Amino acid sequence: xxxxxxxxxxxxxxxxxxxxxxxxxxxxxxxxxxxxxxxxxxxxxxxxxxxxxxxxxxxxxxxxxxxxxxxxxxxxxxxxxxxxxxxxxxxxxxxxxxxxxxxxxxxxxxxxxxxxxxxxxxxxxxxxxxxxxxxxxxxxxxxxxxxxxxxxxxxxxxxxxxxxxxxxxxxxxxxxxxxxxxxxxxxxxxxxxxxxxxxxxxxxxxxxxxxxxxxxxxxxxxxxxxxxxxxxxxxxxxxxxxxxxxxxxxxxxxxxxxxxxxxxxxxxxxxxxxxxxxxxxxxxxxxxxxxxxxxxxxxxxxxxxxxxxxxxxxxxxxxxxxxxxxxxxxxxxxxxxxxxxxxxxxxxxxxxxxxxxxxxxxxxxxxxxxxxxxxxxxxxxxxxxxxxxxxxxxxxxxxxxxxxxxxxxxxxxxxxxxxxxxxx
Numbered sequence: 001x002x003x004x005x006x007x008x009x010x011x012x013x014x015x016x017x018x019x020x021x022x023x024x025x026x027x028x029x030x031x032x033x034x035x036x037x038x039x040x041x042x043x044x045x046x047x048x049x050x051x052x053x054x055x056x057x058x059x060x061x062x063x064x065x066x067x068x069x070x071x072x073x074x075x076x077x078x079x080x081x082x083x084x085x086x087x088x089x090x091x092x093x094x095x096x097x098x099x100x101x102x103x104x105x106x107x108x109x110x111x112x113x114x115x116x117x118x119x120x121x122x123x124x125x126x127x128x129x130x131x132x133x134x135x136x137x138x139x140x141x142x143x144x145x146x147x148x149x150x151x152x153x154x155x156x157x158x159x160x161x162x163x164x165x166x167x168x169x170x171x172x173x174x175x176x177x178x179x180x181x182x183x184x185x186x187x188x189x190x191x192x193x194x195x196x197x198x199x200x201x202x203x204x205x206x207x208x209x210x211x212x213x214x215x216x217x218x219x220x221x222x223x224x225x226x227x228x229x230x231x232x233x234x235x236x237x238x239x240x241x242x243x244x245x246x247x248x249x250x251x252x253x254x255x256x257x258x259x260x261x262x263x264x265x266x267x268x269x270x271x272x273x274x275x276x277x278x279x280x281x282x283x284x285x286x287x288x289x290x291x292x293x294x295x296x297x298x299x300x301x302x303x304x305x306x307x308x309x310x311x312x313x314x315x316x317x318x319x320x321x322x323x324x325x326x327x328x329x330x331x332x333x334x335x336x337x338x339x340x341x342x343x344x345x346x347x348x349x350x351x352x353x354x355x356x357x358x359x360x361x362x363x364x365x366x367x368x369x370x371x372x373x374x375x376x377x378x379x380x381x382x383x384x385x386x387x388x389x390x391x392x393x394x395x396x397x398x399x400x401x402x403x404x405x406x407x408x409x410x411x412x413x414x415x416x417x418x419x420x421x422x423x424x
Contacts, residue, residue: 114281115279115280115281115282116280116281117135117138117281118135118138118281121135140382141279141380141381141382142279142282144380144381144382144383145278145282145363145381146282146284147381148276148381149243149276149278149284152198152241152243152276153198153199153286154199156197156198156199156200156241157198157199157200160236160237160238160239161237161238161239161240161241162197162200162231162236162237162239162240162241163197163198163199163240163241163243164195164196164197164198164240164241164242164243164287165195165196165198165242165243165244165285165286165287166193166194166195166196166224166242166244166287167193167194167244167245167287167288167291168191168192168193168194168215168220168250169191169192169193169194169290169291169294170291171189171190171191171215172189172190172191172192172303172309173187173188173189173190174187174188174189174190174303174304174305174306174309175187175302175303175305176298176301176302176303177301177303178299178300178302179302182302188209188210188306188424189209189210190207190208190209190210190306190309191207191208191209191210191213191215191219192205192206192207192291192294192309192313193205193206193207193219193220193223194206194287194290194291195224195227195287196285196286196287196289198286201320201321202321202324203287203290203317203323203324204227204323204324204326205290205313205314205323205324205325205326206223206226206227206325206326206327206328207309207310207313207325207326207327207328208327208328208329209306210422210424211330211421211422211423211424212328212329212330212333212418212421212422213328213330213333213417213418213422214422215250216250217249217250217253217255217256217336218255218333218334218335218336218337218417219333219417220251220256221255221256221259221334221336222328222332222333222334222336222417223328224242224256224259225259225263225334226326226332228240228260228263228267228270228273229263229267231270232263232267232268232269232270233269234269235269237269237270238269238270238271238272239270239271239272239273239274240270240272240273240274241274241275241276242273242274242275242276243275243276243278243285244275244276244277244278244285245277245278245280245283245285246277246278246279246280248360251277252277252360252362254340254343254344254359255336255337255339255340256275257275257340257344257365257375258336258339258340258342258343258344259336259339259340260273260275260365260367261339261343261367261375261396262336262339262414264367264369264372265372271368271370272366272367272368272369273366273367273368274364274365274366274367275364275365276363276364277362277363277364290323293316293317294313294316297312297316298312310325310327313325330417330418330420330421330422331416331418333416333417333418334413334414334415334416334417335414335415335416335417336414338414338415339414343396351377351392351393351394357377357394358379361379362378362379363378363379363380363381364377364378364381364389364391365377365378366391373395373396373397374393374394374395374396375393375394375396376391376392376393376394377391377392377394378390378391378392379392
């Protein structure tokens, strides 16, 4: 059994953990927040683990969760005390910011979108040497992926380079509210596809009803195509790096690569275009901040009509600029199946080493106007000895392909996906 005492003082917070000969001290300066008499005792029972194991990753996150809840309860009492004494108290966000920046410890513990590979390894009873090696390679790939993503985010907005991430938010059911009567009423699905530009901090939200379109690959590609055209028409950037998750039904699909290749063939200003698929369970996309902002602000709101979502989402953010909301109709969605089938043949399209493309393992795809007939793919984000990615070339006009690829040039514009509204 490990006994943990949290001592709250006037100008500092001292956390002391004692177990046999082990001690852990953390000091956080928090003026005008804690008083000397406040002491919280948390007892953690550990029957199978020693002190070191008890404060490993899994138990440490559980401890931080308990600790953060205790802090919130204590702050409630402290705010009342400050009101009585006419003292200004800082908020919980100030404490979290200090805790995260000085000690690199996050209080929030993710409850969803966890990595299945990592969770399976943690729950494994008897771990073999092979399992440990595979897990270590998985963690290294996660670190390489995050480094590549952070590098592109730092470059965004400089030298005509743009880094952006995109994702489809969960369905916004309408009507929306906390009333029980609204919960049991019939709902109309409302979709929000968001794009966030790193460093520039610009957010774009594309909205549509379920009668105008579904949430499939054609809809996602059509919206992304419209966004890329708007960026290309402005002429501010020549290179764009896209980041997304590895959803096979929306993002990692032949429709997406066919759309990107088609866009680059018709764009006058964009010279290079890349799409990067992050590791499942370790995405951490900046575009999620847009969805988090929406979820946070609509908790206490009631939305009766679908047309209210556009105004609500646009006005959610004020300090960094309003979100750009674009409403899509069924006439805006395009069918990318013809473009995809003209460009790809799964069994005959091969990489430079004469191997078939392992489409599920692709992490990065690069398109360039300098060599338009070839696009490059990477299966891992780990750099080689020369500090470059191991890119494999794919020739669209290779003689090994059975069918003629001249149809790629003949397709000037994809067909319209819907001729009328969809039935509810």
